[in-house]
Structures are given as C-alpha cells and as structure tokens.
Amino acid sequence: MLETLFKKTPTVALLITALLFTPIVTASSLENLAQSLAKIRGEVEELQAQLDINKEKHSSQMSALSSQLADLSVEKRRQKVSIEKLQHSIEKITKSSQQAALSGKNLTPVLLKTLAIYKRYVQKEFPFKVTDRVKAIDDLENNIANDLVDPNRAVNQLWSLFEDEIRLSKENGIYQQTIMLDGEKILADIAKIGTVFLYFQTKDNRTGMAKKYPDSGWKFVTVNSRNDSERIAKLFDSLKKQIRQGFFELPNPMN
Numbered sequence: 734m735l736e737t738l739f740k741k742t743p744t745v746a747l748l749i750t751a752l753l754f755t756p757i758v759t760a761s762s763l764e765n766l767a768q769s770l771a772k773i774r775g776e777v778e779e780l781q782a783q784l785d786i787n788k789e790k791h792s793s794q795m796s797a798l799s800s801q802l803a804d805l806s807v808e809k810r811r812q813k814v815s816i817e818k819l820q821h822s823i824e825k826i827t828k829s830s831q832q833a834a835l836s837g838k839n840l841t842p843v844l845l846k847t848l849a850i851y852k853r854y855v856q857k858e859f860p861f862k863v864t865d866r867v868k869a870i871d872d873l874e875n876n877i878a879n880d881l882v883d884p885n886r887a888v889n890q891l892w893s894l895f896e897d898e899i900r901l902s903k904e905n906g907i908y909q910q911t912i913m914l915d916g917e918k919i920l921a922d923i924a925k926i927g928t929v930f931l932y933f934q935t936k937d938n939r940t941g942m943a944k945k946y947p948d949s950g951w952k953f954v955t956v957n958s959r960n961d962s963e964r965i966a967k968l969f970d971s972l973k974k975q976i977r978q979g980f981f982e983l984p985n986p987m988n
Contacts, residue, residue, distance in 0.1 A: 840884035842879055844891065848874045851894070859928040860903065860943050860951040862910050869894060902928040906970045912953045914939070921953075926970050930986065932965045940965045944986040956984055 848870055855866045873890055876882040884889070908923045912933060921933040931943035933953060940962045941955035956962055961984040968981050 758871060822908065826859070844877050844884060844887055845874060847891065848877075851891075857950065859901075860912075860953075861923070861925055861928070862908070864911070868899075901925075905972065907969065914941070914953050914955070922969065924965070924972055930983065932967055932968060932983070934965065942984060942986045958984070 823872040850871045852867060855870065874889060877884065877887050905926050908925060909920060910923050911918050912921050919935055921935045934940050939955050940954060945951050945952055946952050949978060964983050968983060
C-alpha cells in the first residue's frame with residue numbers, strides 16, 4: 734500500500750523519507766557537539782590550571798623580589814654607614830690640620846692611623862680593584878712615614894682617595910681586574926654596580942659574581958644556571974652600549 738502511495742504521491746514520499754532520516758542526523762550532530770564541548774571544557778580546565786600555576790609562581794617571585802629588595806636596602810645602608818665613617822675620619826683630620834697648621838708632625842700619627850683604618854676597610858669590603866686601591870694607600874702611607882710629603886698636603890691626598898671611594902659607590906660600568914677563581918688568578922671583565930654588585934666574565938666563557946660569606950668574606954664564584962649566565966651577559970651587553978639605567982633581572986649574590 735505504501736509502495737502504491739509513493740508512486741501516486743512522490744512529494745509525500747519524499748517528506749516521509751526526510752522525516753525518517755532527520756532524527757539520525759540530529760543525533761549525530763548532538764554527539765559531535767557534545768564531543769566539541771567536552772574538548773573545550775578540557776581546554777578551559779587546562780588553561781585554568783595553568784593560570785593558577787602562573788599566579789602561584791608570580792606570587793612566589795614577588796615574595797622573593799620583596800626579600801631581595803629588603804636585603805639590598807640593608808646592604809645599601811651598610812655601605813652608606815661605611816662611607817660616612819670615612820668622611821667623618823677625614824673631617825677630623827681636616828680639623829686637626831687647621832688646628833696644627835704650623836706643627837705638621839702632629840698630623841703624622843693621625844694620618845697614619847686613618848690610613849690603617851682605611852686600608853682595612855678596602856681589604857675587607859667590596860672586592861673591586863683591591864690591589865690598586867691598597868697600593869695607593871701604601872704609597873701615601875710610605876710618603877708620610879718617610880717625610881716625603883708635607884702632612885698638610887698629605888691630608889689633601891687622603892681626601893682625594895676618599896672622594897674616589899665615594900665615587901665608586903655611585904658609578905656603574907665595565908672594567909678589567911684579576912680575580913681569584915677556583916684557586917687560580919684570572920684576568921676577567923668586571924661589571925660593577927655601585928659598591929653592591931660585582932659580576933664577571935672570563936675569556937673561557939665562565940660567568941659569575943662576587944659573593945660575601947659570613948666566615949670567609951668575599952669570593953668570586955661561577956653561576957651554574959644557564960639563565961643566570963644569560964642575565965649576566967645581558968648586563969654586560971647593556972653596559973657596553975652605555976645603557977646604565979633600567980630593569981635588569983640578575984642573580985642575587987646575597988642568597
């Protein structure tokens with residue numbers, strides 16, 4: 734009977750055929766949509782998990798940076814106090830020289846005592862060109878002890894050395910100096926950041942920094958992380974290009 738109906742009414746036959754197949758197509762589409770939604774949901778959950786990880790990482794980094802800033806503030810204050818002590822010493826000598834202008838010999842013991850304090854400061858503190866700085870002190874000390882320079886003139890020379898120290902605390906730049914690395918003296922390129930940070934590069938591609946230890950004082954140590962090496966290399970590159978200000982992410986020698 735249906736066959737006879739199809740032959741007589743082809744339009745009705747086409748409509749019935751469409752109605753028979755429509756549920757199958759719809760079910761397939763829904764299944765595909767469900768799979769797509771499941772995939773998207775999985776991607777969203779993965780992105781949310783990654784976002785949570787990044788938030789936690791960012792929070793840890795900010796906490797570490799805050800700690801480093803606190804350490805830097807302490808070190809900066811310590812350096813400032815050391816410089817102020819040196820300035821106070823030279824001011825005392827200047828006052829003494831004014832009071833004893835006609836008696837230069839009275840200045841000699843004061844000058845030698847101050848030079849001894851100054852030398853200990855240079856040998857103990859920031860390890861930048863220590864040999865050269867100590868030599869300048871020794872030369873002045875020798876000239877004073879052997880009456881090769883007028884004591885009043887020696888005061889001016891000592892003040893000039895102190896001014897050099899103050900200038901060191903304010904300057905950033907690249908220099909060369911011999912460092913002790915792994916028990917060996919090596920000529921290295923030095924990136925100096927005030928009198929707080931000192932980084933180095935050697936000709937055999939070792940990079941590192943000056944680090945102060947509570948028991949043994951300052952030592953030059955290499956960095957093991959490739960990221961730290963790249964950060965130090967970026968600092969050197971910037972300083973060579975005369976870029977002396979800006980944001981630099983660097984390994985912290987205070988850790």
